[in-house]
Structure formats: structure tokens, C-alpha cells
Amino acid sequence: MTPRRTRTRTRTRIRPAAASALAAALASALLAGCGAGADSAPPATGASAASTVRRSHNAQDVTFAREMIPHHRQALAMAALASSRAKSPQVKSLAARIEKAQKPEIDTMSGWLGGWGERVPDDSATGMEGMPGMDHSASPMPGMMSDAAMGELRNLTGDAFDGAFLKMMIGHHEGAVAMAKTERAKGAYGPARTMAASVITAQSAEITEMNALLRT
Structure with missing residues (x-):
């Protein structure tokens, strides 16, 4: 027991x-x-690693910003003329929308360049005056108007202004779309590629709108 x-x-x-x-x-x-979740993270692999890399910028991103800033500035200069010279309410409305869309984009791209330690193009009507050795009549940026063409537009009013404005802005927009497509293909900085996609969508739609106005 x-x-x-x-x-x-x-x-x-x-x-x-x-x-x-x-x-x-x-x-x-x-x-x-708990410690693993709060204080440490697993190494980035696959899509996560690719996403991290895409947040960096390359030479194409710098080129996109430095060229699109003066390109946008010239569009703003053209749009600013419409308020006092255009006859068509549709042209005036389009010009106002261009100003509203492109001014914030200039500010954003200027911020990128500053953050990257790159020079921001001089603030001028066409943006080319601050580029050493630049021939104002032969810009390397597609769609840019010459000084002579801008001078002619300033001297027009009414129907004549509307027609010239639409034709010039169509060419200008086509140039911006081409630049944006290059950024989409070769750029690395996510926000720049996103802006490029927005430029392609918005300005392609405006090209269609302007072509329709020319036919009326």
C-alpha cells in the first residue's frame, strides 16, 4: 500500500x-x-524588393522634370492670354483648366529636383531663357513654341486667337504626351511615372477636345 x-x-x-x-x-x-512583428521586418523579396527599387530616381526622371517644367510654363503663358484675347467660352474654359492642372505639377516637379540636389529651371515664360546656349527657336523639347510663334499669338484676338491657340496647344500637348511616354518607359521614380501617366491621360483627352473645337 x-x-x-x-x-x-x-x-x-x-x-x-x-x-x-x-x-x-x-x-x-x-x-x-510580438517582438518580430513590432521591431523587425523580413527582408524585402520579389515584388516588395522591386517596389523599394522603384522609389529611387534615375537620370530620366531628372530629365523629365527639368524639361517638363519649362514645357508646362509655356503652356501656362499661352493659357494666360486666353482670358483677354479668346472669344470662345470653350477656349477660355480649356485655358483655365490647363492653368489649374499644370501649375501644381510645376511645383511638385520643382520639389523633386530640389530634393535630388538638381537645379530647377529658371522661372520664365518659356523656361528656356535660363538654359545656357539655348536657341529659343529650336527647343529640344517636343511641342515647344518658338519666341516668334508666341509673339504672334500675343497679337491675336477673337476668332483668330482661338484658332491659333487651339492649333498651337494641340502641338504643345502632343509634345508633352511624347515626353510623358518616355518617362513611363525609362523612368524609375514612382511619383514621376504616375504624373507622366496622368499627363498622357489628361492631355490626350484635351487634344481630342481641341480638335473637336477646331471643326466647329
Whole structure:
């Protein structure tokens, strides 16, 4: 009888000890799991790594910003003429929308260049005056108007202005779309590529709108 009672008491003592050990192991595992989630992250792999790389910028992104800023500035200069020279309410409305869309984009791209340690193009009507050695009549940026063409537009009013404005802005927009497509194909900086996609969508739609106005 004595040995049997001894075995019973031994089993009784083991059970609480085993439970305590199990509880401690579970607590340790939970703490380890929490620590991994709060203080550390697994190394980026696959799509995550690619996303990290895409947040950096390359030479094409710099070119896109430095060329699109003066390109946008010239569009703003053209649009600003419409308020006092255009006859068509549709042309005036289009010009106002161009100003509203492109001014914030200039500010955004200027911020990118500053953050990258790159020079922001001088603030001028066409943006070309601040480019050393630049021939104002032969811009490397597609769709840019020459100084002579801008001068002619300033001297027009009414129907004559509307027709010239639409034709010039169509060419200007086509140039911007071409530049944006290059950025989409070769750029690395996510926000710049997103802006390029927006330029392609918005200005392609405006080209369609302007062609329709010319036919009326």
C-alpha cells in the first residue's frame, strides 16, 4: 500500500510542474512573435524588393522634370492670354483648366529636383531663357513654341486667337504626351511615372477636345 501512495503523490507533483513549464514556453513564444512583428521586418523579396527599387530616381526622371517644367510654363503663358484675347467660352474654359492642372505639377516637379540636389529651371515664360546656349527657336523639347510663334499669338484676338491657340496647344500637348511616354518607359521614380501617366491621360483627352473645337 505504501509504494502505491508514493506513486500517486509523485504523479500529482509532476502535473503542476509540467503545466508551469508549458505555460512558460507558450509565453516565451508569444513574446518572440510580438517582438518580430513590432521591431523587425523580413527582408524585402520579389515584388516588395522591386517596389523599394522603384522609389529611387534615375537620370530620366531628372530629365523629365527639368524639361517638363519649362514645357508646362509655356503652356501656362499661352493659357494666360486666353482670358483677354479668346472669344470662345470653350477656349477660355480649356485655358483655365490647363492653368489649374499644370501649375501644381510645376511645383511638385520643382520639389523633386530640389530634393535630388538638381537645379530647377529658371522661372520664365518659356523656361528656356535660363538654359545656357539655348536657341529659343529650336527647343529640344517636343511641342515647344518658338519666341516668334508666341509673339504672334500675343497679337491675336477673337476668332483668330482661338484658332491659333487651339492649333498651337494641340502641338504643345502632343509634345508633352511624347515626353510623358518616355518617362513611363525609362523612368524609375514612382511619383514621376504616375504624373507622366496622368499627363498622357489628361492631355490626350484635351487634344481630342481641341480638335473637336477646331471643326466647329
